[in-house]
Amino acid sequence: MNSNFPPHEVLFQYALNIKTAEKVTPTAAGTISGEKRFYNPILDKGNLVCPECSEAHLIHRSVKGASGDHFVRDHFATRPDSKHSAKCDIGARAAKMKDRERSINPELGPFFYLNLGTPKKDYPHGGRPTKRAWISHPNEAPDWVFKVQYARNTFLGNKEIISPELVRRERINPVKDVIAFLKNLTRIHKVETHRQDSWAVINGVAIRLDKMVLREQASSIRDMDEMSIEQFKTENGISASFKIASDKKYDRFARQLNLEQSGILHPVLLHFKIAATPQSGGAFFEQKMTVNLGDYDLEGQKVGRYVHIKDRALFSNLEIGSEFFAIAHPYMSKVNGRVSQNFNVLRSVDMTSMTLQEFRLFLENPKQRTKLRAPATTSEPVQMAIPS
Numbered sequence: 001m002n003s004n005f006p007p008h009e010v011l012f013q014y015a016l017n018i019k020t021a022e023k024v025t026p027t028a029a030g031t032i033s034g035e036k037r038f039y040n041p042i043l044d045k046g047n048l049v050c051p052e053c054s055e056a057h058l059i060h061r062s063v064k065g066a067s068g069d070h071f072v073r074d075h076f077a078t079r080p081d082s083k084h085s086a087k088c089d090i091g092a093r094a095a096k097m098k099d100r101e102r103s104i105n106p107e108l109g110p111f112f113y114l115n116l117g118t119p120k121k122d123y124p125h126g127g128r129p130t131k132r133a134w135i136s137h138p139n140e141a142p143d144w145v146f147k148v149q150y151a152r153n154t155f156l157g158n159k160e161i162i163s164p165e166l167v168r169r170e171r172i173n174p175v176k177d178v179i180a181f182l183k184n185l186t187r188i189h190k191v192e193t194h195r196q197d198s199w200a201v202i203n204g205v206a207i208r209l210d211k212m213v214l215r216e217q218a219s220s221i222r223d224m225d226e227m228s229i230e231q232f233k234t235e236n237g238i239s240a241s242f243k244i245a246s247d248k249k250y251d252r253f254a255r256q257l258n259l260e261q262s263g264i265l266h267p268v269l270l271h272f273k274i275a276a277t278p279q280s281g282g283a284f285f286e287q288k289m290t291v292n293l294g295d296y297d298l299e300g301q302k303v304g305r306y307v308h309i310k311d312r313a314l315f316s317n318l319e320i321g322s323e324f325f326a327i328a329h330p331y332m333s334k335v336n337g338r339v340s341q342n343f344n345v346l347r348s349v350d351m352t353s354m355t356l357q358e359f360r361l362f363l364e365n366p367k368q369r370t371k372l373r374a375p376a377t378t379s380e381p382v383q384m385a386i387p388s
Ligand SMILES: [Zn+2]
Pocket: 050, 051, 052, 053, 054, 055, 056, 084, 085, 088, 089, 090, 091
């Protein structure tokens, strides 16, 4: 066999000649010895069908010479106007291969599914949606978050994404925990043009990945009065209702809050540092530890920030000075006029100990796998009072 041939999934080892009931083999699959009946256009042209379902008509494609660097062996293919029976495995595989060939554009960044388990009682105060992500007013959403359109593939019976923003992108490993999330980020980070052009899909909502990373940035206080805030918004195309943080380092948090106020919610990859002793709270079966991230100023309004860690396996890791990356579910609350940004961390697999520097190093050099481990689960049982 010519070694220039790319590895190629052979769909049809042979075809069936409906007139002679012979198994017909493409030349490339042949050996010198043996009793194979090779393709012969005089005998076979117009008479070949799928060996599995006998319904789809096949055509023979001869060896193609160099097209770029690629060679294609002679092979059988489904005649474009012909269909396999609905139960034919070969037909299903053929459709899949065709899909893949047609849709993927490697210049576009990839996307992946974020599968974070079934929502449980994430929102203790009741009445809150338990969906992981949603958009209340899709037409008003920024272009980096949108509702994914699906269609049912009648041939394969599965749902397929048809959103033009995603349909030609490669789909990479689904993410079920923070480690898998970080691994996908390092892969995406390798291609510079993919860094702001890759997506996560959760609950039918697509979010551009660079907008999912929520962390404080280097400090740089903006000293703006009301007039200059207005001017700043006009110059940057920001709507008047969008409130900006007085300190640039909280811009991402301000964006997240504004987003929630306009009815858009999605999980974030939250980086946070523990600066003060976490407070325990929650009901008996919903015990949690709360980490206070401190307030920031949003055009004269103080906004508090809290991380609620709800998996007991993580409690022993919450030491002052330690830093984490976590897949967190944000929600906003307002108590006595005071607005807070809350982030729920629900499962131990959603959080890993990692500093910002380590995160940056890891993006550049993913071989530093030592940093990629979930925090150790606590060996001490958590002391709980028996409710009377
Ligand atoms: Zn078939």
